[in-house]
Amino acid sequence: MSSIQNNDMKTIGSTEPDYTSSSYPSTSTLGRTMSFGPVSNSRSSSEPPSKRRKLEADWEESKEEITIAQLKEMEIRGTLLRPIYGDKLSELKNVPVENMFDIRNASLPAIIVSNTDIELTRAIILEGCHRISTVLDLDCSSNGYSNFRIDIIMYEVEEGVFTKAWAQCLPLKFSESFKSESSVSSRVELDSIPTVILNIGMQIHSNEEFRTKGVFNTHDSAFFTFKFLERTTSDAELTKMRTHPQERGTFWNRLVKEGRVLASGNSQLPMLPLFVLLMMPKSQKETVRKLKDGSFPTGNRLVKLHNSLQLILEKAAGNVDKEKSEESDFHEKIEEIDSSSICFFFARLPTEEIPLMIEKSQNIIVAEPSGETIHQMSKWPVEQKTTAILNNVIYGGEGQPRLVGERLLPRGLRHLAPMSSRKLSNFVSKWFPGQSDGEIHTVRGFLTVPE
Numbered sequence: 001m002s003s004i005q006n007n008d009m010k011t012i013g014s015t016e017p018d019y020t021s022s023s024y025p026s027t028s029t030l031g032r033t034m035s036f037g038p039v040s041n042s043r044s045s046s047e048p049p050s051k052r053r054k055l056e057a058d059w060e061e062s063k064e065e066i067t068i069a070q071l072k073e074m075e076i077r078g079t080l081l082r083p084i085y086g087d088k089l090s091e092l093k094n095v096p097v098e099n100m101f102d103i104r105n106a107s108l109p110a111i112i113v114s115n116t117d118i119e120l121t122r123a124i125i126l127e128g129c130h131r132i133s134t135v136l137d138l139d140c141s142s143n144g145y146s147n148f149r150i151d152i153i154m155y156e157v158e159e160g161v162f163t164k165a166w167a168q169c170l171p172l173k174f175s176e177s178f179k180s181e182s183s184v185s186s187r188v189e190l191d192s193i194p195t196v197i198l199n200i201g202m203q204i205h206s207n208e209e210f211r212t213k214g215v216f217n218t219h220d221s222a223f224f225t226f227k228f229l230e231r232t233t234s235d236a237e238l239t240k241m242r243t244h245p246q247e248r249g250t251f252w253n254r255l256v257k258e259g260r261v262l263a264s265g266n267s268q269l270p271m272l273p274l275f276v277l278l279m280m281p282k283s284q285k286e287t288v289r290k291l292k293d294g295s296f297p298t299g300n301r302l303v304k305l306h307n308s309l310q311l312i313l314e315k316a317a318g319n320v321d322k323e324k325s326e327e328s329d330f331h332e333k334i335e336e337i338d339s340s341s342i343c344f345f346f347a348r349l350p351t352e353e354i355p356l357m358i359e360k361s362q363n364i365i366v367a368e369p370s371g372e373t374i375h376q377m378s379k380w381p382v383e384q385k386t387t388a389i390l391n392n393v394i395y396g397g398e399g400q401p402r403l404v405g406e407r408l409l410p411r412g413l414r415h416l417a418p419m420s421s422r423k424l425s426n427f428v429s430k431w432f433p434g435q436s437d438g439e440i441h442t443v444r445g446f447l448t449v450p451e
Helices: 068-073 086-091 127-138 159-166 194-204 208-214 218-232 235-243 244-256 267-279 282-292 300-317 323-331 351-359 371-379 411-416 424-430
Strands: 059-067 075-078 109-116 122-127 149-157 341-347 362-365 383-386 402-404 440-443
Touching: 059 068, 059 194, 075 127, 086 127, 109 159, 109 194, 122 127, 122 159, 122 194, 122 300, 149 194, 159 194, 194 218, 208 267, 218 267, 218 282, 235 244, 244 267, 267 282, 351 371, 362 371, 424 440
Parallel strands: 075 122, 109 149, 341 362, 341 440
Antiparallel strands: 059 149, 109 122, 362 402, 383 402
16 A cells, blocks of 8 residues: 655545446455555555564555445444534435535545554544444445445554554444434543554644534534643643743644644634643543533633633642642632632622622622623622723733722722732732732632623
8 A cells, every 4th residue: 555654645546536426446355455446556465464564654644545345344443533423423314425425525534544454454433433434334235335435544553553542442333322313422531542543633633624524513622632632741841831821822833833733813712622731630620521521611702711710810829730729719619718718700700699708708800790790799888899900811801800899909099009910919919908818719610601
């Protein structure tokens, strides 16, 4: 099989197959040389696996053709980049095969094989799992699709790498196990997937054509990228990015140049996985859970607030690298926060707990409060309320918070407070003098608003 290293892709064979033709060349033999049509510089299928040359890189990549009949004879697994969704399978049942693999509208399926598997007996599907799962259920003997040719991208990896990944992937036949359109397969345990495979996955994921035609949803995209970063980012890099925010952009831009991630853009939405990686363990665990089950809100402002604000609060408390900050700064309910504490929220307040907040003399900062929240804040005495300016680099917002609380700087002295501050800790100490615990608190779920 003709193959090339990494991104220097070469098209094998002639032009795009004629999917409207009623007949196709015979491809009954599954050996690689016989099965993929005209291929230059093919390796002999009679060459024993032990004699095959070692790959010149972590993987080799080529464009090939395969028939549906060949796919059905192979052991196929997948769900590495994302799970299988029942509603998508149901939709594809009504799509003609020709349209399903029309490269003008759909991404090329991408598969991983072992470099010693000459007969192509096993493959891991990286891109195209829903489509391949659909055609595996086809009765090719009656519908005439046995010799229908599909263009694919093939990645060859070392046998040991393939075997380790294969053990974690899921078979793609879900027609019997899925009971409804709302069914979703389990996810692959990416912690056990070799980094070589994750690197290939990131190359596919960051490819604009794969993303636009493959239609990755934000949760699946963020979860896979997070797992990749979790496996490949060193402790030294994490410490540097937590301590020096500018290092996050430098780190991300390096990955962009390597073709592993998308540029952050104005919204910073692609950087969501990095923000999750930099969270303290307890917040990270909860966020990852929401990414996996699809419940994490992903509006642009939400992403920046939900992630970078947590880092800011931890930095303000001086506990960036101390796990205890996770316990002291983030709480499930107001009742867990001590009296006279400083609390930071975005847009909303826990409405039912406002009487308790007033009773406990808690001092509140609400960034970009909604109209309803401003109305709720009328419950505080007028002398305990004000509007301030907060530099938007602190939390990625518009910089107009409302402040309430007994420790708020008296009216006659408010000219002493900063017009704007680039440090949340400095902003708090000037507006709420007498702060003694050095911590800023919040309640889980109130750093975000509905999308």
